[in-house]
Amino acid sequence: MQQGLYDPRFERDACGVGFIADVEGRASHATVRDALQILVNLTHRGAAGSDPDCGDGAGILMQLPDKFLRARCADAGIALPGIGRYGAGMVFLPPGRDGGACMEALERCAAREGLRVLGWRDVPHDRDAVGGAARASCPDIKQLFVADGAGGQDAFERALYVARRCAEKEIAAGDLARKDLFYVASLSSRTITYKGMFMARQVTRFYADLACDDMETAIAVVHQRYSTNTFPSWPLAHPFRVMCHNGEINTLRGNLNKMSVRGPAMDPGVWGERLARILPVIQNETGSDSACFDNVLELLILSGRSPAASILMMIPEAWGGKYYMGHDRRGFYEYHANFIEPWDGPAAIAFSDGVQVGGILDRNGLRPARYTVTRDGRVILASEAGVLDIPAEDIASRGRLQPGKLFLVDTARRHILHDDEIKADICRRQPYRRWVAANRIEFQGFGGMGAVDYEPRTIVERQLAFGYTREDLEATMRPMIETETEPIGSMGNDTPLAVLSDRPQLLFNYFRQNFAQVTNPPIDPIRERLVMSLTTFLGREGDLLSERPEHAHRLKLLSPIITNADLERIRTSQRPEFRAVTLDITFAAKGDDDLGGAVESLCREAEAHVRDGATVLILSDRHTSPARVAVPSLLAVSAVGAHLTRLGLRNRAGLVLESGEPREVNHAALLLAYGVEAINPYLAIESVAMMHAEGMIEGGLTLHDAVERYMGAIDKGILKILSKMGISTLRSYRGAQVYEALGLSRDLVEKHFPRTVSRLGGIGLPQIEQEARMRHHAAFGPSRGVERALPHGGHYSFRRDGERRLWSPEAIHWLQHACRAGDAASYRKFADSINSQAPAFVTLRSLLDFAPCEGGPVPLDEVEPAGAIIARFVTGAMSFGSLSREAHETIAVAMNRLGAASNSGEGGEDAARYVRDPNGDSRSSAVKQVASGRFGVTIEYLASARELQIKIAQGAKPGEGG
Numbered sequence: 025m026q027q028g029l030y031d032p033r034f035e036r037d038a039c040g041v042g043f044i045a046d047v048e049g050r051a052s053h054a055t056v057r058d059a060l061q062i063l064v065n066l067t068h069r070g071a072a073g074s075d076p077d078c079g080d081g082a083g084i085l086m087q088l089p090d091k092f093l094r095a096r097c098a099d100a101g102i103a104l105p106g107i108g109r110y111g112a113g114m115v116f117l118p119p120g121r122d123g124g125a126c127m128e129a130l131e132r133c134a135a136r137e138g139l140r141v142l143g144w145r146d147v148p149h150d151r152d153a154v155g156g157a158a159r160a161s162c163p164d165i166k167q168l169f170v171a172d173g174a175g176g177q178d179a180f181e182r183a184l185y186v187a188r189r190c191a192e193k194e195i196a197a198g199d200l201a202r203k204d205l206f207y208v209a210s211l212s213s214r215t216i217t218y219k220g221m222f223m224a225r226q227v228t229r230f231y232a233d234l235a236c237d238d239m240e241t242a243i244a245v246v247h248q249r250y251s252t253n254t255f256p257s258w259p260l261a262h263p264f265r266v267m268c269h270n271g272e273i274n275t276l277r278g279n280l281n282k283m284s285v286r287g288p289a290m291d292p293g294v295w296g297e298r299l300a301r302i303l304p305v306i307q308n309e310t311g312s313d314s315a316c317f318d319n320v321l322e323l324l325i326l327s328g329r330s331p332a333a334s335i336l337m338m339i340p341e342a343w344g345g346k347y348y349m350g351h352d353r354r355g356f357y358e359y360h361a362n363f364i365e366p367w368d369g370p371a372a373i374a375f376s377d378g379v380q381v382g383g384i385l386d387r388n389g390l391r392p393a394r395y396t397v398t399r400d401g402r403v404i405l406a407s408e409a410g411v412l413d414i415p416a417e418d419i420a421s422r423g424r425l426q427p428g429k430l431f432l433v434d435t436a437r438r439h440i441l442h443d444d445e446i447k448a449d450i451c452r453r454q455p456y457r458r459w460v461a462a463n464r465i466e467f468q469g470f471g472g473m474g475a476v477d478y479e480p481r482t483i484v485e486r487q488l489a490f491g492y493t494r495e496d497l498e499a500t501m502r503p504m505i506e507t508e509t510e511p512i513g514s515m516g517n518d519t520p521l522a523v524l525s526d527r528p529q530l531l532f533n534y535f536r537q538n539f540a541q542v543t544n545p546p547i548d549p550i551r552e553r554l555v556m557s558l559t560t561f562l563g564r565e566g567d568l569l570s571e572r573p574e575h576a577h578r579l580k581l582l583s584p585i586i587t588n589a590d591l592e593r594i595r596t597s598q599r600p601e602f603r604a605v606t607l608d609i610t611f612a613a614k615g616d617d618d619l620g621g622a623v624e625s626l627c628r629e630a631e632a633h634v635r636d637g638a639t640v641l642i643l644s645d646r647h648t649s650p651a652r653v654a655v656p657s658l659l660a661v662s663a664v665g666a667h668l669t670r671l672g673l674r675n676r677a678g679l680v681l682e683s684g685e686p687r688e689v690n691h692a693a694l695l696l697a698y699g700v701e702a703i704n705p706y707l708a709i710e711s712v713a714m715m716h717a718e719g720m721i722e723g724g725l726t727l728h729d730a731v732e733r734y735m736g737a738i739d740k741g742i743l744k745i746l747s748k749m750g751i752s753t754l755r756s757y758r759g760a761q762v763y764e765a766l767g768l769s770r771d772l773v774e775k776h777f778p779r780t781v782s783r784l785g786g787i788g789l790p791q792i793e794q795e796a797r798m799r800h801h802a803a804f805g806p807s808r809g810v811e812r813a814l815p816h817g818g819h820y821s822f823r824r825d826g827e828r829r830l831w832s833p834e835a836i837h838w839l840q841h842a843c844r845a846g847d848a849a850s851y852r853k854f855a856d857s858i859n860s861q862a863p864a865f866v867t868l869r870s871l872l873d874f875a876p877c878e879g880g881p882v883p884l885d886e887v888e889p890a891g892a893i894i895a896r897f898v899t900g901a902m903s904f905g906s907l908s909r910e911a912h913e914t915i916a917v918a919m920n921r922l923g924a925a926s927n928s929g930e931g932g933e934d935a936a937r938y939v940r941d942p943n944g945d946s947r948s949s950a951v952k953q954v955a956s957g958r959f960g961v962t963i964e965y966l967a968s969a970r971e972l973q974i975k976i977a978q979g980a981k982p983g984e985g986g
Contacts, residue, residue, distance in 0.1 A: 039080075039262065039270045040069030041374045041393075042406030043245040045381045049435035051087065051240040055402075059084055059244030060234065062404070062411045063224040066248040069270075069407060078155025081249035081261025082227055083219020084234070085268070086241035087378050088112055088212065093169075095238060102143040102169055108177045110142065111170045111184045113211035114218065116163035116258055118202035123164050126195055126206045130168060133190040137183040137298075138173035145169070153229035158221040163205040163258060170211075177213055182294065182326050184211050189302040207259040214378030219261040224248050242435050243381045245374050260311065263374075264318035266325060267335075270407055271371035271391045273313035274750045277779060278760030279367050280309050280316060281669060281699075286363075288672040291570040294328055317367055321375065327569045331377050332432055333450045335384055336360075338367045341428025342387045342555040342752070353447055355457025361559070361755060362578050363566040368756035372407060372425070382432035387555045387752055388547065389427030397421045403433050403440060427555070454571055463576040465563065465602050467593040471582070473728045474589025478710035478717075484812060486707060488803035489648050490684045491530050493817030497715060500688055504737035505712060505721050505730050510689045510744070518830035519819055520866040523767025523786045527827060528795035531656040532691050534786070535763040539748035547750055549743040556743055558583050558754045562594070562701045563602055564639040565675035577601055584702050584742070584754060585692065585735045591682055591704040595642060604640035604680075605633045609660040610652035613800060619793035622655055623776070627667035634668060634677045644682040646706070650804040653796055657683040658694055663776040665699035665759070674699075682706060689741030696742065698777070699759040708734070784868070830866050832857065895923040901953050901973065903929030913937065913947045925950035927973065932960015938968045 042062045044055055063082055090107045097104050104110050115130070117123035131141045145167040151159050170187075172180040188211045195206050210217040218231050228234050247262035247269075262268035273279065287303040295302065305323050306316050317338065324334035336356075343349060343357040370390030374383045383393050383405045395405040396412075397420045404412055409422075425431055432441040503511035519525070522533035549556055559582055566575030579594070579602065586594075595604050607629055611622035630641055643661060645654040661681055668674040679700045684707030686692055692703055712734050716727045725733065742754065751757045765773050767786035818826015822833055838854035841847060865871055899919060904912050906929065916937070919926040928949035937947040952969035954961055966972065 039250045039268075040066035040248040040407045041246070041262075041268050041270045041372055041383075042066060042404070042411055043243065043374045043376065043381050043383070044405075044412075045244075045403045045433040045435065046242040047401040047403060047433055047435065047440060048438050049242045050401075051089075051091075051242045053237050053240050055241050055244050056084070056086065056234060056239050058404075058412055059086070059246050060224075060228055062406055063227060063246040063248055065411045066246070066407060067224045069248050069250060076155070077223070077226070078157045078256075079221065079223035079226070079249070080256040081219065081221050081247075081258075082224045083217060083247060083261050083263055084227065085210070085215055085217045085219075085245040085263035085265075085376060087243050088214055088216050089239050089241055092233070092236060092239045093167075096145060096233075097143070097169060100143065100145055102145070104142065104169065105171050108213055109172050109180075111139075111172070111180065111211060111213040112216055113168035113170070113184075113188070114147070114209040114216055115166050115168055115211075116205060116207040116209060117166060118200065118205035119164055122200045122202045122205075125198075125200055126191075126203075127166070127168075129194050129198075130187070130191045130208075133187040133194065134170050134184075136190065137187045139183055139187060140171040140173070142169040142171055148232040149230050150232070151230075153226050154220070154222045158258075161205075161221065161258060163207070168211070172213070178326075178328075180213050182298075184213065185322070185326055186295075186298050186302055187211070189307070192307055193301075205258075209259075210265055212265070212378065215265075215376065217263055217265065219247075219258075219263065221256055221258045221261055243376055243378065243433075245376050245381060247374075260315060262314060264315060264322075266322045266331070266377060267314075267318050267373055267375040269314040269317060269371060269373050271373075271386065272369045272750065273317060273367050273371070274369035274762070275365070275367060275756035275760045276313045276316065277762070278697075278756065278758060279320075279365065280306055281759050281761075281779070282365065282675070283320060285669050285672050285674045286565075286568050289567060289675060291567045293569050295569075313369075317373075320367075324569075325377055330450070331375055331380050332382060332430060332446050333453075335373065335375055335382070336430065336447070336450065337364050339371060339373070339384055339386060339428075340366055342557070344554065344557050344559070347554055350451075351457050352451045355460050356447075356451035358460050358580075359456040359576050362561050362576050363568060365755040365758070366753050368751045368753055370750060374405065379436050380432055380434050382430060383425060384430045385425045385427055387428040388552065389425075390547075390750075393425040393431075395423055395425070395431060397440065405431065459573040460576045463573055465577060465579040465599065467579075467590075467597070470590055470593055472589055473587055473731060474592075476588070476709060476713050476727055476731055478713040480714070480717075483707075483710060483714055484814065485803045486648065486684060487711065487814060488812070489654065489800055490707060491528065491799050492687070492707075492711070492814055493819075494814045495817035495820050496687055497711060497720070497814070499820045501708070501711065501734065502715065502720060505715070505725070505734045506723055508733040508736045508740070510737055510741040513820060517819075518866070519827040521767060521868065524865045524867075524870075525827065528798040530685065530691075531658045531792060532686075532688075532694050534765060534767045535658075535694055536766050537690070537693075537745065537748065538762045538764060547747040547752065549740070549747040552747075552752075553743075556746065556752050558739055558742065560584055560701055560754050560758060562640060562678040562680070564677065581702055583735070583739050584696055584700075584758075585738050586680075586702050586704050587731070587735075588704060588706055588709065591642070591680065591706075594640060594680060594702075597640075602640065603638050604642055605638040606642040606644050606682075607633070607664075608647050609643045609645045609655040609657070609683075610647045610649075611655060613651055613653050613797075613804075618789075619655065619659075619796065620789045623659065623663050623789075626655070626660060627664055630664045630668060631671060631673065634673045638677055640678050640680060642680045642682055645684060646682060648684065648800075653800045654683075654685065656792060656796060657681055657685045658691075658698060659776060659792065661695055661700045662698040666776055666778050669778075678702075680704065684708075687711070689738055689745070692738050693742055693745045694763060696754065696758050697761055697763055701758065705738075828861075828864060828866065830858075830861065891923060897922070897924040898951065899924075899926045901927040901929040901951075901975070903931045904933070905931055916947050916949045917945045920946045920948070920950065925970065927951040928953050930955035930957070930959055930975065932962070932965055933968075935962075935964055938964065 044059050094104050117126050134141050147165040147167055149165055151162050188208050195203050245263050249262055283305050287305050292299040306319050321334055325331055337360050340357045343354050371386040372391035372393045392407055394409040397403050398418050399420045429443040430446050432446055522529040561578040563578035611617040648654045680702045681700050682704045686705045687708040712731050715721055716730050746757050749762050761780050765780050765782035768782055769785050769788040770782050772788045773780050773782040816823045816826055835854055835857040838850050842851035916926040926949045930953050940946050948968050950970040951973050953973045955975045
């Protein structure tokens with residue numbers, strides 16, 4: 025539930041994982057005991073709240089302990105059939121009558137699947153072993169025992185899954201007061217999970233079962249949770265049904281959106297008519313990223329794929345053209361890339377189906393995993409080495425997982441499988457490479473530039489219609505062409521937020537990028553370019569649960585930015601299986617047409633074409649003219665995508681945008697984040713041609729080179745933005761909506777940008793339409809035909825006809841004069857200049873005002889003295905090189921005089937500053953920063969610090985080093 029600024033969509037996990045397995049498949053209590061010791065030794069990777077006895081979660085997943093369960097069930101009068109013929113469920117229940125209703129629902133659903141309920145067992149648990157918050161939310165815990173019907177164990181597992189899903193859906197849709205406490209931790213004939221909201225050391229105290237000598241297993245997976253950005257809860261503790269996870273899925277929103285439309289289109293296969301009963305695949309979209317990942321992985325395994333093949337579909341290693349690997353392996357990855365995107369982000373995952381147990385790292389290797397193999401046939405893998413004390417003479421081998429690599433123990437085959445062996449087997453189970461080669465859609469000449477022309481008579485008015493300024497051309501696009509990189513601007517922006525501006529704003533300006541900041545190490549898109557990819561696919565998406573050659577029948581794009589010539593090849597395709605339709609995204613400038621009606625009509629038209637078999641929708645604003653106003657391209661893309669998603673049609677067709685509006689990197693990144701597969705920025709390309717013809721571009725570039733450099737700069741900028749979110753592939757980023765709306769109404773966002781965070785509300789479609797019409801009027805109004813120039817813009821530098829700014833030239837003049845001359849009168853003029861801006865809102869904080877204190881002022885003797893408050897002030901980390909010697913030392917002296925702390929930034933300090941000046945001042949920064957390059961770091965530097973700050977990334981430019 026959303027509360028204030030907290031939103032459950034922010035749920036992420038970062039934790040400690042591990043498993044222990046007996047290669048020979050010998051079940052023993054020693055494996056349970058050692059697994060719990062591993063868990064205790066990973067305690068430091070977990071977290072507790074203000075109550076040290078209330079942890080974020082811990083647990084153990086193991087093989088079904090037949091000997092233990094058979095004895096306890098006999099005591100309870102429950103007769104169990106042979107192993108593999110019964111299933112056991114670990115069920116969290118609300119207390120009292122609600123719990124009974126949940127039990128009855130599970131029993132009904134089991135019976136509906138032809139299963140026989142054998143009985144329930146109360147699981148002994150000690151609530152006094154956990155902290156107060158965990159105790160207050162602790163559910164009743166029972167075990168359910170079910171006998172199978174006809175069919176083998178795999179069919180039995182599917183029947184148990186269907187029964188569980190039906191019960192979950194029935195209870196979620198009901199009106200039980202405490203239905204939130206209902207949760208099935210596991211229901212399987214192969215595995216069982218004991219977990220809860222506690223610390224590792226509390227697991228055995230809470231669950232007495234785990235201390236029993238006849239509790240035996242050959243496989244045990246353990247997890248200690250550290251919930252980042254989350255509230256811990258009993259259901260969100262790990263392990264889940266088939267896996268546990270250390271890391272973050274940074275592409276979660278896009279993964280969830282895509283899974284929501286894949287469900288209805290899936291081939292029933294082994295599920296038959298029961299498929300509808302288990303949908304949606306993601307059981308609770310407000311659950312953690314790990315819980316959602318587990319839902320999909322579990323379905324893939326139960327649908328017939330091996331655990332290893334399933335995990336490789338969701339976390340593929342890097343397989344780009346420059347990455348060395350065999351043809352069969354590359355074919356496997358490219359084939360599956362056509363219908364499932366990576367669940368991307370730093371990850372170390374342990375997984376098990378009760379027969380096999382394994383571990384995998386993300387393609388960057390951003391989480392650790394070490395393993396040890398003993399001479400007596402045990403394997404231990406965990407987030408760090410040394411989780412069990414094993415004598416050196418008992419160790420047969422040690423190792424660590426490499427980026428994108430897989431490690432597996434198969435207790436049925438009694439064999440340890442390493443990455444190459446696993447993947448060689450999986451990648452040759454089907455002729456994936458031949459399927460891709462035979463079915464990939466290719467157009468002759470695709471990727472070529474073609475002719476680049478522009479119309480000198482109309483280009484300026486068309487630029488005006490899409491809000492171009494001289495700054496767009498000179499400060500943004502020209503550097504992109506000349507350097508093939510996005511231009512570098514200042515770290516701050518003192519112009520008004522889009523919603524507070526007096527000038528018409530592009531819809532792009534109402535969104536703010538997120539970036540992964542809690543547990544993600546930085547990704548450098550230059551140094552790590554081998555693992556980053558802009559490859560995407562266009563056309564109808566194949567079914568997730570089946571493997572057919574035609575799944576590879578899509579167009580592969582190496583970049584999402586396409587030329588005019590490439591767009592025409594797509595538009596004029598004569599292939600019946602790749603049919604493109606162009607949709608006009610403009611509306612009448614006069615008459616009864618409005619933006620809202622145009623968007624509704626566009627969505628209905630898109631739906632009709634998709635139902636009629638179109639596989640590519642080209643959204644085009646080429647018809648922008650004096651009679652037609654362009655729909656903001658981001659609104660068109662997101663509205664159509666959201667509409668098709670709601671109808672379960674989004675995966676039937678790809679979206680291509682042909683628009684004159686996008687020209688910056690962030691424009692392209694936003695459009696991709698809201699689902700478009702390819703972008704043709706035709707007016708930006710024409711503008712490059714205009715700048716080339718007018719001699720605005722230096723370096724002697726040909727026109728084709730200039731356009732290629734411009735498009736290359738957008739590609740590089742997109743990679744940089746991906747890296748800020750800890751994302752490596754465009755396929756994962758596309759549709760991930762890693763933006764927050766700032767200044768848009770919640771009604772607008774919920775309808776056309778669903779699942780986007782919009783905390784503050786703001787304008788709706790009428791105001792967006794008004795801004796679009798203002799741009800249209802500037803282009804095609806009464807002054808049409810008169811030679812005009814583009815407005816300056818005023819975003820990057822002050823212009824009298826540009827945007828308002830917090831720091832006006834007048835204010836800067838008076839501040840400088842006051843500092844240089846020590847003139848109080850000049851300072852008062854500076855202060856008056858700043859204070860007079862209050863009515864002209866620029867920032868969110870400018871909307872705030874002081875509220876009168878109820879009950880009168882607080883007595884001064886209850887307020888901390890100024891000196892005590894100031895002592896907690898710390899300056900930002902600005903290096904010597906970023907300021908100057910005078911400024912850097914003056915800041916340090918001032919903060920030291922106040923008893924506060926200045927931060928050195930990176931690069932070190934002159935050792936002379938560690939000695940006090942004759943007047944007693946200290947120029948030594950209290951906080952010494954140690955950056956990744958350790959520039960200027962010496963023993964003396966460290967010893968002179970009151971506090972050390974270790975920097976692994978820079979908030980001002982994450983993903984760019986520094």
